[in-house]
Amino acid sequence: MELYAPIIGLGLIAFGFAAFSVVMSAVVGPKRYNRAKLDSYECGIEPTPQALGGGKFPVKYYITAMMFIVFDIEIVFLYPWAVYFDAMGLFGLVEMVLFILTVFVAYAYVWKRGGLEWD
């Protein structure tokens, strides 16, 4: 049973910290109420009303960002491969070509389906 004590202890510390933070901020913290403060998801800024047209807004940039991450990861894997290229030989080359082709499947899909057209 004493083996479980550290786990229970950690749980108690976590609970205690949460309880301490909530209680102390309620007791010590200054209270200056205004409209933004009383909003749900209070972040100090008054939320703008939902845009016309059902709240649609362009999210073009996320595709660019996602493509960037895909190729970013590719580079992460290319680098150690390049360092050990001599040792890996043909096997390494074939595997890496397969990997790059796989990544390009995503690129081809985005390109052909118009994900890269900005307007």
Next chain:
Amino acid sequence: MTTLAVSPLLSESVGDFTKPSIEYFDLSPLLIIIGVALAGVIVEAFVPRRLRYVVQTLVAVVGTIAALVMTVFVALGLEPRGDNAGFGAIAAEGAIAVDGPTVFLWGTILVLTLISVFLFAERHLEGGVTAFAGQAAALPGTEAEREASTKGLEHTEVFPLMMFAVAGMLLFPASNDLITMFVALEILSLPLYLLCGLARRRRLLSQEAALKYFMLGAFSSGFFLYGIALVYGYAGSMNLGDIAEAVSGTIGADPLLLGGIGLLAVGLLFKVGAAPFHAWTPDVYQGAPTAVTAFMAACTKVAAFGALLRLFYVGFGAARWDWTPMIWVVAILTMATGCVLALTQSDIKRMLAYSSIAHAGFILTGFVGLNAVATPGTAELTSLQAVLFYLVTYGFMTIGAFAVVTVVRDSSGEATHLSRWSGLGKESPFVAGVFAFFLLGMAGIPLTSGFTGKWAVFTSAWQGGAWPLVVVAALLSAVAAFFYIRVIVLMYFSDPVGEGPTVVMPSVLTTIVIAVGFAATVALGVVPGPVLDLAAHAGQFVR
């Protein structure tokens, strides 16, 4: 002398490097499915829109069959390994174990996937389009959505998404390494989150389901990762074989190990839908398109139980006394939650969701059963054999039952409210009869696969000394039988309310699914021998 002159630093580091290798043949089912998924993405990019549906369906069906054939070849080529009655090999530099249980689970998942593809491809019920959103990006109830609907758009991306999920499911029970297991968990989960939100009808409910599944799934992945970190801190390795060595080498348990086991269990029990981590199941099963629900309920559970078995039997086998009480508690909680809450459900999909929670509990009962190798020629059943068999019976019953749900419809789509099912026996005796049979199977009535499955897990648990658990499980199966039979009574002995439900004749695709589910439920109930033997031949996990 010359090598030193070139670059001592480089040649030294290259000297330590061992060239990796990969077993293409052993991993071929997995590689084929990944290839099929990628081919699906290429089809989306380059094939004209009107041809995509046919091409995607063909690619998915042919690819799954090819993977299934290769699974048979891999199974035939397994070699004995180690001294624990295991067959197979460790592939991909220790990351993947291709052994008896792995190929058994691969076969199960691939067969269930094949019939799920048919459910995905069903176009007859929605009047010529699939049951998936025409344009997922269009907000529900807007002009854009109506436009997509009139144009008859459909997302054929569901096929590659499904194949990516299947790739994760194949990797999950085969992973011999905690990080590989985590990657497999994510590969199987991410496409499922998306698929859940793609219903053509009741889109808000479907999107809500997807969001809930994603949030809770991400949370449970966090638990799993934290568990990996603790176990790594304890064992100094991610490899299940090394972890097993570290566990058996310690006297007494270590808080790091216990914490790690607990957190890893949370991550996996979430995926199988065991209480108290089951809360997402009814909402997601109800909101997701029914084809996805069927696929998810059957295949995810098979894959996740495979991973749970491998992790606990291989990695933490020596710490069995530490985790058995935990599984006892979770099993009883899961069975009780599933059976009792199913009684109060008024929606057929939610009821089936709670029923699937109850089934997870029954499988967990088998999980703590006889761990050793069964003596040949006796009635002994190992846990592994019992659980593998139960997963097969459960998978076919579940896909069959959800396939029936897709054909009972009214003007607003599937009529999932239980009151709409009253009098179905008079409206369509055949469909009601098939559904009643699936329900009896889930209740565990003799001559159905549900009975033989329950018999297998209970026998195994009894022989393993978990008899109190078996008593509780048997009592709760009686409670469960009540809510299954209640639906049968509703279908046959109540009068239709209002217009009553109509049964839409599906195309040959859904008919095949229902027929296969029905045939498997009968066959495994009457002659369970061959599949039980196959599960016994799978042997033990290798490490």
